[in-house]
Amino acid sequence: MNLLVCGGAGFIGSNFVRLMLEREPGCRIAILDALTYAGNMTTIADVLADPRCRFTHGQIQDAHTVAELVKAKKITHIVNFAAETHNDRSLLESGSFIQTDVFGVHVLLEATRKFGLERLVHVSTDEVYGSIAEGRFTEQSPLEPNTPYSASKAGGDLQARAHFVSFGTPVIVTRGGNNYGPFQYPEKLIPFFVTRLMDGKKVPLYGDGSQVREWIHVMDHCEGIEKVLRKGEPGQVYNIGDDNERANHEVVRILLEETGRDAALVKSIPDPRRGAHDKRYSMACDRVRALGWMPRRSFHEHLRETVRWYREHEAWWRPIAESEAYESFVKAFYGPSLGEDL
């Protein structure tokens, strides 16, 4: 398999590359990544030491770059992780989300069709469904995204669907739950809280923290994507979740325990997402389970392991947390509510 992994210098993409190098000895992997604020060469330093893996700096919406890479590396399969991924950032600026998450997906679909590739797996999110008060989303549930981020992801998913119906392009969409694990950019809830709590800083809890998320360990998610890549049916959508629903305040309580910090560090702030903050996500995942996949990692144990990972990898996250891109976002987004506690 000659695999193009787009967004492979990010959180989930880099973990997926590690998995594929281990599981598929004969594979060749080309990573294409724009190295936005969320991409990081130190994240993939280990995989680039493997001669089967090569890196190209570029954007998925650049059709010329994608075409040259597909031809030069004789690519047979693409897995797309490349995206603008942060809901809160999309509330400050959303044009880049449309560029990458919608137009970029279009470019990958066109390349898959034009060069007759065997498969494109497009990695999407449960957030495209919106919020569900009771029951679970199935792959047939309507798409009702509530933030510019989730709307741009839904746009990519619909491009994929239309390409399959119109041209028979062999594309599959996966929709994952909230991921946690090593190498997650520290603006997302778990690493944001862990790194700030380790520094003894206040952390902002949106409202009363009753929002429910379905958490899945990044390696369980990657194994689900691998299963879909090998066995999934073109034109289908596969939900990938762990049946592990947790209210944000429960996750925060565990993080306080694991970092040994006092609840006084948690500051409840008015919800900056207002009506766009989905109350609950929950997915039925029978379709991916029927391919022979199931999540293997328990939440408590692996959340603890994740906290340990951040404690032991300060050399990875500290330069990010002190970067201009990170600090300016934190200041712009949380400054008004955290004030002096920032």
Ligand SMILES: NC(=O)c1ccc[n+]([C@@H]2O[C@H](COP(=O)([O-])OP(=O)(O)OC[C@H]3O[C@@H](n4cnc5c(N)ncnc54)[C@H](O)[C@@H]3O)[C@@H](O)[C@H]2O)c1
């Ligand atoms: N993190 C989650 O909880 C979660 C859950 C479900 C689905 N997803 C989806 O999984 C994918 C990966 O998420 P992540 O958390 O690893 O994101 P991330 O922000 O950590 O990484 C995204 C990567 O894409 C790269 N990138 C961004 N724009 C690009 C472009 N135009 N061209 C090429 N590369 C570009 C970035 O440099 C970065 O390396 C995304 O599509 C996201 O929507 C994420």
